[in-house]
Amino acid sequence: MEGLSVAKADLTVYVHPSKANKVDQAVRRQLSSLLFTYNELFDGVILAHEFNFKSKHAKILPGLIPYFGVNVKAKLLVFSPRPDMLLEGKVVKLGKESIHVIVLGFCSAAIMMEDIRQEFKYKIKGGYGTFVSLAHKRHVIKAGSMIRFLVKR
Template identity: 30%
Template sequence: MSNAQALQCVRVRLTINLHPSRGTDALEGVRDQLSALLLRWNEGLQGVPLTFSEERIINSMAAIHSYFPFIQLEASASMLVFRPRLDMQLCGTVIRVGADYLGLHILGIFNAAIGREQIRDDLRYRPQEDKWQSRTESIHSISEGAQILFTVTGMQTDGGISSCSTCS
């Protein structure tokens, strides 16, 4: 089971404002700014950047703002972005089992939740075993550590932190 369809490599171009103390190594300052974007929802990228590479300063002549003392330059980088879309099927690892939900991790980083109303009708919660088990096929159950396929029904972001709404 793969989540590759939710990962995209994109080339981005950014305007970076560097503090003058970073002027001696502007590329390192660009890396710091790019690092600050990682693992937080980015509206412009419509996803969550996971890594960056091939970072470059595009212009060799940086501008200094007339109203505040920052060096403005253009930079580019390749970024791997997690971009789940509505109705996309993803795979998650169950990390929590409750009477009214399943908690999942996607790629070991992102949270997702499947509420009771989204869990298939033939599954019932068994509290003594902390799992959801099929009523028709007793061999079929969902417990911590299980990998399950689910469909993305929504995305929420709060303070740059994102999570998926799902259905099983």
């Protein structure tokens, strides 16, 4: 799928002195706090991380509580859709004027009526809304369908 990329980064993670004997756990927790949030530095949403320590040495920061900085090499899986990218998602809701889709299980998108191809018409079948193709009778978009769409903005 377009929009997914791997970013390699050299990071400095600051660890509280109480976690000095569990540095691996503290770094993992700090990196996990970045997951599923937009990060301007990577220009996308971080979905996963993997890291290695660059060295066994740490830099102590002066202050009231002397945190120490650990240098880490990280590989991050980043989701950053751009205009004209092709994405795939699962339809969760249909309305007369829109199709609501979940991409990668966490990101929502709405496809408005003006962006839906003209061959699709909204109909109610069995109490549920569907978009039915006028060109191909078996081509139906309903809740639970997987669709591909272009990112507009």
